[in-house]
């Protein structure tokens with residue numbers, strides 16, 4: 001059986017959202033809108049095309065309807081009452097739009113992109129960058145003057161939105177939504193988040209492998225890591241910053257007993273270890289290069305975030321993500337995965353690409 005070709009994207013999304021939860025309101029974006037709203041609409045169309053492609057390639061017999069939901073906060077909804085639906089709140093879109101434009105409008109961020117001489121440095125007052133605040137009051141808009149910087153801001157925005165959708169979609173595709181959440185402990189739920197994060201990063205980087213319309217090749221990334229590495233760099237940075245904007249504070253403590261999501265530093269560690277694994281397996285990176293690449297993305301994204309906020313970069317995130325604490329945490333989740341995994345009924349494909357993790361020297365650290 002193949003998925004229907006005449007799938008009505010907007011209509012199915014609206015119908016399934018109304019059917020799944022009385023509290024949720026699908027966002028309707030009129031086709032004649034321009035500016036940010038037009039960009040958001042085009043991004044959604046691109047994400048839908050990508051999702052259709054993945055489902056077709058994977059032999060999925062059902063289609064997941066995706067779209068935007070009304071609501072100003074940083075949140076997404078995944079429903080699965082016979083009909084799969086994923087909605088991302090408008091607040092996520094608006095906050096990401098504003099933040100990526102502000103980021104690229106900073107002359108010190110990504111200095112090798114475009115011509116930053118026409119940009120003026122600025123520091124945001126504390127609290128302005130909280131996604132909820134941004135979406136509600138709208139920070140003063142800053143857009144890069146340089147066309148290439150503007151293009152990269154929009155490109156990174158679209159990657160971040162694709163990543164957020166892929167994360168939610170993997171909760172559906174890997175069968176998480178079929179589980180009884182009440183029967184799961186916080187650490188079980190963190191394992192599911194690890195799975196969704198890992199699958200989304202893996203898929204995002206697989207898609208980027210064959211991309212031709214990304215960033216202009218940049219040095220020293222290309223000569224150091226090979227042709228196309230700029231695309232991988234910007235893709236991974238976008239996904240990393242999406243979570244960074246979401247969790248504006250680094251959580252140092254482990255959340256083994258409370259919290260359904262991994263603490264930020266561990267989430268970063270999961271994303272970067274998965275990315276390194278994908279770069280080795282699908283891009284042909286050596287494990288050493290993959291580790292160095294992931295570390296340089298983390299450092300560059302953290303420095304970018306520090307420039308934007310005026311809060312100095314905190315190097316302890318590196319220690320947590322890549323040190324023994326992060327290793328122990330991921331090993332615990334991977335061990336847990338043995339128990340959770342057989343109870344899942346994935347829609348298609350295999351589960352969790354994060355089966356093995358390497359350290360920055362290419363040594364195998366843990367295996368599921």
Ligand SMILES: [Zn+2]
Nearest residue numbers: 167171193196
């Ligand atoms: Zn999740």
